[in-house]
Amino acid sequence: MRPLEQTPLSAVRRHPERGSYDRALAYAILDEALVCHLGYVHDGAPVVIPTAFVRVGDEVIVHGAQGGRALRSLAAGGAACCTVTLVDGLVLARSAMHHSMNYRSVVAFGVARAVTDLDEKRTALRALIEKTAPGRSARARPPSDDELRATAVLAIPLAEASVKVRSGGPLDRDEDLSWPCDAGVVPLALVRGEMLPTG
């Protein structure tokens, strides 16, 4: 798999040792996460909205109602930034300054492509349902053509992008190792409960 593209925008500058342009690693993070934070520029101001997404091939697919500001702006060729973050742990150091978090994140920059073909929309939205509940797209009532037309679907390229990962324990300085404070990692995980049926 070709690596992600390292550019002035996508290059990991802070803690470059945590940076990666490995596409398979990026895909694993994207396929685990449920929500992305989509950034766009509106009248010069940054706007960041959370939204569900699914990776299909080398693109991130987002959707919403036709006419929404974010999707309209992006479909018109506005620059996008799509960021996905998984938090894996609280890193508790002996020194206040070395507290950190363990995380895995992907940041992708690019211009989105409006998906207009109904079959491509159908496939993309089916992939979104399959990601959240495998097997479910065969049971749910499929979208009608009118429903598909009312839904804006955008594809954001995974090209100019990077991955950043922190893992492991705290990195206290040697002179702090004897400070009388516990240290370690509190694991964090997004846990799914049992489905609560509705009538």
Place this chain on the structure above:
Amino acid sequence: MRPLEQTPLSAVRRHPERGSYDRALAYAILDEALVCHLGYVHDGAPVVIPTAFVRVGDEVIVHGAQGGRALRSLAAGGAACCTVTLVDGLVLARSAMHHSMNYRSVVAFGVARAVTDLDEKRTALRALIEKTAPGRSARARPPSDDELRATAVLAIPLAEASVKVRSGGPLDRDEDLSWPCDAGVVPLALVRGEMLPTG
């Protein structure tokens, strides 16, 4: 408490019934979440980065190394968007189109204030540690003045902002209620494990 400011930028446009400008609700979401997604504009392009944060009073506090691009851009008066999202559940409907997620989010717009006073920095960073591990700031080795000087701290105002909340079960249309598919909500929660000590 005065409400958040509803402006053309901050007003909830899609699903306005999910929108709120209730400051206490915003604070509850901010105080539960560990990570925000901070948006800024770099050479015309949106950039969204995940970062730890803490609310102190009516500001969101973020920090990083001096010289980092995001904090430098924001400290110089660039517009910021700070978005915080808690995912509460997968909403599985009988019809593909009515799948959704339960979530609570806050989106705040504004120009950040650079925190330069060492005592204010100390207080803000202590609040961040207390938020993630209550009581811990009394045990950890406190930051030195040099460490505080090496750390950039920014305060983003909670003024032009809004809250969006979806809760409850799927909202299938009446004609879909007899479709032979289960429906309900899969609860999601970020769970903390036991601390794994490090040597």
